[in-house]
Amino acid sequence: MNVSSEALPAPSPVRTVLTWLYVPGDRPAVVARALASGADVVLVDLEDAVAPDRKAYARDATAELLTDPSPGPSPVHVRINALDGPLAERDVRAVAGLPGLAGLRLPKAGGPAEVRDVAGWAAEAGRAGIALYPILESALGVERAYEIATATPSVRGLALGEADLRADLGVYDEAGLAWPRSRAVVAARAAGLAPPAQSVYADVRDLEGLAASCARGRTLGFLGRAAIHPRQLPVIEEAYLPTAAEVRAARDIVLAAPTDEGALALPDGRFVDAAVVAGARRTLDLAERRRV
Secondary structure: OOOOOOOOOOOOOOOOOOEEEEEEOOOHHHHHHHHOOOOOEEEEEOOOOOOHHHHHHHHHHHHHHHOOOOOOOOOEEEEOOOOOOOOHHHHHHHHOOOOOEEEEEEOOOOOHHHHHHHHHHHHHOOOOOOEEEEEEOOHHHHHOHHHHHOOOOOEOOOEEOHHHHHHHHOOOOHHHHHHHHHHHHHHHHHOOOOOOEEOOOOOOOOHHHHHHHHHHHHHHOOOOEEEOOHHHHHHHHHHHOOOHHHHHHHHHHHHHOOOOOOOEEOOOOOEEOHHHHHHHHHHHHHHHHHHO
């Protein structure tokens, strides 16, 4: 797809994150392959993907990886163990100060105090301000979504952990998650954060189902998705990239509105305001991924 650059603003220098690939922290060879997968962010997991008797090894192997300031072409985040358990603090203190770490994922986030605790442990390890991404996996976490999102300036985004959330809520189909999903999107926006990424799609062979699920997530306001296998990455990226029609519409709006000030009428009679113009600019920034 080619987008005319005539009179358009320069694209954003920051690549929008669409794909987040989970990989078990106790399997260094698999982590190495994940780093070469093309995922926007690699999520090294110390929690659910690691058996209890492998936790210490996973932590040590991940710490060794992160001693390299550039462990791979993609930023590396670490999902620590549950905030309501005994291992979270040990995980943070082991990895937070290492140069190869770009962020921490915080599972089982139930309130702002837990998030501030993590920020404090990271600061004591030498990384004040490390990016934190709390994961909402319970009814309590969802109820406190905005408090969690604003717990500390270190919070850069929210996520849902839908497997645990389903169990906590006792729901068995998509309809039961509609409100928690919207709650996460609204809380992130209200806190000035980027839109949340969707939770993982567990069936790695069902790529058609994944694409359809991503399409539904996009209509709810999510941006991008976590994955558990590299084959899911191109499906997620394609689902979240703007269509040719969306790019044309965004280009028309931006060309007609050189500034974001006030409402104006487009040649076809539609009125647009500053928020619509800003959204059009985001669409064009995202469309630049097809050029890379």
